[in-house]
Amino acid sequence: MLDVCDLVKRFHTPGGETVRAVDGVSLTVRPGELVALYGPSGSGKTTLLKIVAAVIAPDRGHVLLDGRAITGLSERDAASYRLHRLGLVLQSAHMMAGLSAIENAAMKLIAAGIARDEARRRMMPVLERLGLDARADHRASSLSMGELQRLSLAKALSNDPPLLLADEPTGSLDTVRGRRVLRLLRERTRERATATVIATHDPQAARFADTVYTLRDGRLDTAGG
Numbered sequence: 001m002l003d004v005c006d007l008v009k010r011f012h013t014p015g016g017e018t019v020r021a022v023d024g025v026s027l028t029v030r031p032g033e034l035v036a037l038y039g040p041s042g043s044g045k046t047t048l049l050k051i052v053a054a055v056i057a058p059d060r061g062h063v064l065l066d067g068r069a070i071t072g073l074s075e076r077d078a079a080s081y082r083l084h085r086l087g088l089v090l091q092s093a094h095m096m097a098g099l100s101a102i103e104n105a106a107m108k109l110i111a112a113g114i115a116r117d118e119a120r121r122r123m124m125p126v127l128e129r130l131g132l133d134a135r136a137d138h139r140a141s142s143l144s145m146g147e148l149q150r151l152s153l154a155k156a157l158s159n160d161p162p163l164l165l166a167d168e169p170t171g172s173l174d175t176v177r178g179r180r181v182l183r184l185l186r187e188r189t190r191e192r193a194t195a196t197v198i199a200t201h202d203p204q205a206a207r208f209a210d211t212v213y214t215l216r217d218g219r220l221d222t223a224g225g
């Protein structure tokens, strides 16, 4: 379903050094599989997710989703891929502060042409699953970090994407809420035979995964699931 082939991404620092953020990574994610990219800060997890999300381009290698190349897409095709095929949760999730939680969560559906009421109706069960239903009509600006993180996940799941990428989805959550989110991700991935990749340094999150890949200095070591 998702094939990542020999990706390399280097960054050049102002001091003239080269950082090999991703250094020859290959992996495959099958339908129904939850994969965790596990590793310390700076090991390349976010960079790898951003390449798979077509947010940044690799220096070498390619990514295929259901046999179609994600790398090398035009800006327009990359935006369409993110809107229709991808759920993406980055650490720097931006919400519209003046809109309510549910309006933010429904934004991708509305952008895809779904009427507001219908979008709201579809989002409510997702908010319930994430324990956010009581906050649905609160402005995003009044939500806590943990609530914003779950809201970002609700938005990412809203278009029922075949591929979900989530960077530290439990980073701002306590153990119980974190477990609830991980259980939801695992169930959804299996039930709908989608592919989910989470980047994490939380050992609990890694335990929920079918397969764990450990990243160190941009390189992969398969630890098995």
Ligand SMILES: Nc1ncnc2c1ncn2[C@@H]1O[C@H](COP(=O)(O)OP(=O)(O)OP(=O)(O)O)[C@@H](O)[C@H]1O
Pocket: 011, 012, 013, 019, 020, 021, 039, 040, 041, 042, 043, 044, 045, 046, 047, 048, 199, 201
């Ligand atoms: N835009 C950039 N310019 C320069 N260096 C970068 C850039 N983005 C990432 N890096 C470097 O690439 C390496 C990998 O970073 P990355 O954010 O992918 O790691 P990570 O495992 O996701 O870390 P964290 O868990 O802290 O988010 C780090 O050394 C980082 O400083």
